[in-house]
Amino acid sequence: MPETDYIIEIKGINKAFGGVNALKDINLNIKRGTCHAIVGENGAGKSTLMKILTGVVKKDTGAVLYNGRDVNINSILQAEEMGIAIIPQELSFVSYFTVAENIFYGEEPTRKVKTFIDWKKLFKECEEQLNELKINLPVKAKASELNVSDQQMMVIARVLSKKADIIIMDEPTARLGHEEVQELLDYIKYLQSLGKTIIYISHRLEEIFAVCDTVTIMRDGQVIDTLPIGDLDNDKLINMMVNRNTKIDIEVERDSNIGDVVLSIEHLNKKGVLKDVSFYVRKGEILGMFGLVGAGRTEAIRAVLGIDKCDSAKIVLEGKQVKFRNIGQAFDAGIVLVPEERRKQGILPNTPIYKNISLGCLENFERFGLINKKKEYEYAKESADMLNVACSSIKQTVGSLSGGNQQKVVISKYINRNVKVFILDEPTRGIDVGAKEQIYHVIEGLAKKGMAVIVVSSEIPELQRICDRICVMSEGKMTSEISRKEFIDSDKILRNAIGI
């Protein structure tokens, strides 16, 4: 018998990404054979903590005890060998392999000559194992032919076949229908009866109350509390998830000069992603769009700008109905986007700052088809100076700047252009606290200049800080609209996002 009740003990773990503290002094014990929920808003640190447990990310300080022994986990493979497996939100498997091949991937039974797979044995053993695990799947079917729920069961079967003792499930119900959720929850109970330990990450509180024994609440990279489920109810849980301690001075009356509606979206539909989404934004206004991961905010913005296709939508810009076939057309019409993933979508890292800034409006410096570099440089300098981009020279490459300054460069691309609607998707993600405030000033400056501004964000305090109005999305629908007067009530924002 192991000496301790706890299969995992996390002691004083800290983790920083480039100066930003993602995890601060995490202490957490997980009892063997329980279903342990970890809840918190986006960015609370749940994923980072799970990445440390599975060896994807290395901890800075602190210790992980597994069955009472201090362990260093350096890779997913090592975690799996130890018995810690994760079912990620984005399932990974080989879609043109059969179920049996996927489950036994890397450990296929072989013939006498070890190079050759013993197919008969593979299917037979897989069938037996699935029976034992009480999972009902067609072993010879291609993984791509299964529905999402069965694909997930296949991945679960794979980790169980590798003798996982701890199974981390990251938002396992995010893409399941109602009945499938129930089946999964029942299966989790069955796993517990086998003595397995489950770490369950979900935004859906009703599921947590249905299967979990213990709940750990995380916020801003810290563990707020760990409580038995019996001590909690919906209200209490939400109260703990929402950040009440950070003082934000929300001035209810603020000095916004809001004019007419500039852009309105009506009945935006995209099968399986967006359901009848409608919203509008006015001149000089900052509209916030809140929602949890997968709520459809980014998807809605991308569909409006013509980056992705949608099934139907009525988009009206300054009284005229418009439709954009690509983002270039949207830009020409005066709608610009600062994209969600700065490194992937926002910057040209190996290109000088000034060439980044001028990239989208080179035609302004053209004469006889040639670029007037002096004019271009002056324009870029002026734009960069307006936002106080901290650099030794705008000939520096953007990749060498800090995250906050990279974001300023992306914003400065549009600051001197004829922009009517300025959309920013997660504008302060991965930016440290001091620089965030600077970005907020920049965004407020855009609205003051008379632009209509939309800020998509997962951080409630951020939206409370800068917005005039917040729209909340949940599961592809626009669930509510909250005025500035109601902002104090963070609960309301989160409740609407969770859908209760």
Place this chain on the structure above:
Amino acid sequence: MLKAIGKNMNMSKLVRTYGTLAGYVILLIAFTVLASGKFLTANNIITILRQIAMLAVISIGQTFVMITGRTDLSVGYSASAMGILVASLMVKHGGINMWLAVLITILVAGLAGLINGLLVAYVGVPDFIGTLGFGYVISGINQAFTKGHPVTNLPAEFELFGAKRLFGVIPNAVIIMLLVLAVAGVILNQTKLGRYIYGVGDNEEATMMSGINTKKTITWAFVLSGMTCGITAIMLTSRLGSAHPQAAEDYLLNSIAAVWLGSTAFHDGQPNLAGTLLGALIIGTMSNGLTILNVEYYFQDIATGLIILAAVILSSMQRNNRK
């Protein structure tokens, strides 16, 4: 000047930027010493320049494509076919005016590049298989049309593009190369298209997100590559005095090699025109020097292959360093 360089770069960056150039200088010194008097002569230098002119032109086109992170594998087939085209236009059925033939050839070559570009950028065919597949189509048409026979009896005035020299000294081919280099330099550094091509190479998605039509940009890169195939074909056919159905096939590997070699110089792992010219010079000098030293051709292939591999390894290391 040196002080300024020292201020902005540390030693390793200096080596990364000018290392390949230094390597070339060492190569030149080595051949000068080994070939005692036969290598470093005005005549031989002009010979080298003339030899590399065509490779440089086709590699300049390849540079556009490779900056975007793609490769045009049709260049050898295309240049061979365009040689047949320009020759046939001038000699078959009485023939047409030379300048008209030249113009048509460059346009048709650009059209072939356009098809490559559309396949890769709009249809979404991976560049390797798309350009190789279309190259095969071109090659097939070429073989069907010529039945493998060369086209000969070109008009004497056609020698202008490859065989003739300005003032009897500077080969016209070198002048054409310099013209193409100048035009390419203006396109890459002074025009929107050039910026967009570099933008696609640095971060395609961010370039698209900046409102730029990246598909069109990529397509243009292939069109430019196609056009340089046409120009190379004209120069080569003029130089040889006849068009052979497979005359230009070596340019596929050599153009990619020149751009790879070039990407190790001046620009930190990114293909660039000065680098491409240096790459073509290295390949041409190797072949010239080894021939002067009477090294048999298969050893030449081995030596060239090794140098290309070394460049690719160096360039990959630079790219990894940059991340």
